[in-house]
Amino acid sequence: MKKTLVIFFITFSMIILGYTITATINPYYLLLKDLAGNKMEIFLLIKPGANPHLYSPKISDVKKMNSSDLIIANGLELEPYIKNNNKVFYVSKFIPEMFIIDNNPHIWLNPFFAKYYIIPGITKKLIDIDPENKVYYLNRAKSIINNLDAIIKELYEFLGKFQDSKVLVEHPSFYYFFNEFGIRSIPLESGHGKEVSIKNIIEILKKGENLVAIFGEAQQNTRSLKIISKELQKKYYILDPLGNNAKNYVDIFLNNLKIIKEAFSYAK
Numbered sequence: 001m002k003k004t005l006v007i008f009f010i011t012f013s014m015i016i017l018g019y020t021i022t023a024t025i026n027p028y029y030l031l032l033k034d035l036a037g038n039k040m041e042i043f044l045l046i047k048p049g050a051n052p053h054l055y056s057p058k059i060s061d062v063k064k065m066n067s068s069d070l071i072i073a074n075g076l077e078l079e080p081y082i083k084n085n086n087k088v089f090y091v092s093k094f095i096p097e098m099f100i101i102d103n104n105p106h107i108w109l110n111p112f113f114a115k116y117y118i119i120p121g122i123t124k125k126l127i128d129i130d131p132e133n134k135v136y137y138l139n140r141a142k143s144i145i146n147n148l149d150a151i152i153k154e155l156y157e158f159l160g161k162f163q164d165s166k167v168l169v170e171h172p173s174f175y176y177f178f179n180e181f182g183i184r185s186i187p188l189e190s191g192h193g194k195e196v197s198i199k200n201i202i203e204i205l206k207k208g209e210n211l212v213a214i215f216g217e218a219q220q221n222t223r224s225l226k227i228i229s230k231e232l233q234k235k236y237y238i239l240d241p242l243g244n245n246a247k248n249y250v251d252i253f254l255n256n257l258k259i260i261k262e263a264f265s266y267a268k
Helices: 002-017 026-036 059-066 111-129 131-162 172-180 198-207 223-232 249-264
Strands: 019-023 040-044 070-073 088-090 166-169 184-187 211-217 236-239
Touching (some): 026 040, 026 070, 026 111, 026 131, 026 249, 070 111, 111 172, 131 249, 166 172, 172 184, 211 223, 211 249, 223 236, 236 249
Parallel strands (some): 019 040, 070 088, 166 184, 166 211, 211 236
């Protein structure tokens, strides 16, 4: 009994003395969990089924952020509610400015940004906080990147066949993703609340060529997409930029690739 209590208090003390990090969105939460393992406690602010563009923090969320040693946020105006919080570090600071287009915040969906900037950058932040476990974090980062490399290879092999094609998307979350593989994405909205005319989109698409697929998103309203899908007599598919069912960060790419493969299989 005494031995059990000693183990309990040692374990409890490690949790209390350990570092805590809050991630604003699920992709960074999953990545931090992958990197930190059992060395840090990781919290998630916004559930993956919610739209981060519409999020407003509750009192419990504010308390969670205040109790954290570090807040990992995306930046690029995705989280205006934490603009003045001195615990925040923005992942977008890792990405060279020359690669940011129209202040589009969806940088976590570009696998090359992830490999060369995001994963190494967040790993360095963990090492800065906890240098004693440097080797541990570096080894876990290497493993994640190895898994990501396998997905990148698969993406190149499949999407390379569709270069110069077009996809219609409800929201520009996958802009960096498709652009990386030479596929142009046409968004119904250029940003949250900036929806373009459905009539204009339909006319553009009718005159154009190489539209291989139509995509909505799990966190977005698909009302406009249903109208266009019916008009063009083309089925639409739902992508998930935030990883509702992802078990880890790389899963986000893997799960969406499955949907993209299904959608592109019907391309004429």
